[in-house]
Amino acid sequence: MCKRYINLLMLLNVFILAFAQNPIVPNVGLNDPHIHIFNDTAYVYASHDKSIDNDKFIMEDWWIWSSPDLVNWTKRSVLNPNDTYIGKDFTRCWATDAAYKNGKYYFYFSEGNEQTGVVVGDTPVGPWKDVMGEPLLKSDITPTHEYDMAVFEDNGEHYIIFGVWDYYIAKLNDDMISLAEAPQKIEINNPRGPYNPHGNNKNMPTDDKPFVHKYNGKYYLSWGCFYAMSDNLYGPYDYKDTVIKEESFAEGYDAPTWPNGFLQGRHGSFFEWHNQWYYIYCDISQTGNRYFRDAFISYVHYKDNGEMATIRVDGVGVGNYNADESIKAEDYFKAENILKVENTKGGFSLQPSENSGYTIYPNVKNLSDKTILELEVIATEASELEIREDNPEGALLFTCKVPKNDIYTFQKRTFNTGNLKESQSLCFVFKGVKGESFILNRFKFKN
Template sequence: MKFISILSITFLGLVSGGYAQQQLNDTTKAPAPALPGVYADPHIAVFNDKFYLYPTTDGTEGWMSTNFTCWSSKDLVNWKNEGVILDLPKDLAWADARAWAPAIATKNGKYYYYYSADANIGVAVADKPTGPFKDPLGKPLVAKGALLGQMIDPMVFVDDDGAAYLYFGQGNCHIVKLNEDMVSYNPAAVVSFKPQGYNEGSFVFKRNGKYYLMWSEYDTRDPRYSVAYATSDSPLGPFVKAESNPVLKGKGSVKGAGHHSVVKVPGKDEWYIAYHRFKIPGGNGYNRETCISPMRFDSKGNMLPVDVFEAVKPVKVSKKGREAER
């Protein structure tokens, strides 16, 4: 009986271990998206004790959405729809469709919302991260045709010294330091370049004194859509592309993983990446869903490949962490 019991335990252990390994290698059961429905190009941010997502509203061929929504969360897992924060036909005099790829930054006690509208880049201002946002210029911040490529996909990075930089462009990457008012800049100071493989969706963050420039490669309708990165000692570059790329790409049932943003949990060296993938099932480049995954680094500061099958566990922003970031 004892012999049989040992064999049984060994057999059960092998079966259990094999099942666990099978679960680990299963690329058919992707985690649920962060947001319900179809949303793409998510910009993720943290203000005070909440996380926020600012996506493109998806689901129309040609990406013809006309407004932007905001979503908030206390834990990165449960998200609340804060409603429409900018409606192009109502709130703008110069564009009424193709509301794409927003980003947000805070400075001077205000929140500045940067977005694409009819292939121009606009800026709107609010007193709260949930809006409502108002157009302070009555015209694009960067008009179509101003530079090489499409004037879309804005992102703003505010450095430790308070200086703010605008990154934007499809086909080419453009960088310019914003003026103190956050709604103007010197056109003669724009730096333009094209990293190898660059297509669109630039995003910048800083970790341990190093600047990371990330971007999407291929076309968003291509299942190979993915994210690569480069580093620099300056927010204006030059940026050197990392040897290990891409750091985010699809696998198995996950297709077209890209157009991302990154958030750091205040007070911790803990990072998360928000991005879109083709809707599962039956998605494509016009029907995409927003996802979040953990993002990690090795001891040398190199970004590690993101596991698009790793689910996010609830995360809290502590008061101590908030104060540490100030």
């Protein structure tokens, strides 16, 4: 792609950002992102592509950014290889991860595709100290390469997962800078990957950059947008699917892509915050350069069988809403006493599990001229939906008295709005619900 086209594309992104939040931090090369929630703040630990002019991977340091809402991001610190055991300028500062234990924070980093180091700090952003003075994972401890690690906490214990093609796992000691056991290979049944779409490539069955998360008692081992599931952290894992598919992409976000297609290069992590799940991952659709990547965030929803639904790849991102468009109820930023349920339309809806359950949608824009709120609901009993400002105890803006459905199917109900500003944080508080009496699928504001 020519530089003139790339510069034009980047200029257009400036205008799109008025109602967009993907990339989370545009045009800076933030990539290989892992998000952790510390003290109710999101921290992204990431690699850093140097320049839009890169024609190969040039990554000279590691970054940490933070956000209170997944929308507004602030650069907090930089880890330079000179301040680690590497001890010199280095252009292969690859993927990272972080963890917290016993009052200390641990920032793990890849020395290219060979070894893994770790630094220690008193805050999520450092300052950092390399207390070991040598790699935690040296290049000869397993048959794979000891890089692109993930650190996973389960019941107070921490584990490190790493490798390419074949993945290995080992429990960490309480000091978080040494292994409690020899690394063990993780078995994956019927794996797939960007180089192995049909299961025939035995030499490159998966990818690099493994990650582990846990949902509803199940363990999820992912490599980019591919994932497998298990009842046991150490496996074996059964390959399931990809969370990105051709139908994922909004217009303008499906190309350009990697040489092996849109499933390649989606390094990232899955995380939970305020009862909502997310996937943060690499994307090159807005830079046009595989060597200068962005980070995107999408909502993640789980099916009844535990599998993850296909995500949406777009510029809207998360925690950010446009009142001129229909808003999916399950795409909230925060919720209490709310269940996500699969619906008859092939998607997901919200079901309050208790009276006064609530959802919060911050950063809702273009509200000032909206006089009608349309809800798409099933109500087997008459109920109320209070629309409040910011939180469940916030100012009451208006109330929707939802009548009982005459048939059990989603019906559109309209209500007069009140007290809306141009941009506002809205809290939906569900009143008068009994058992499974109320389901909200989506809502839309109208003039």
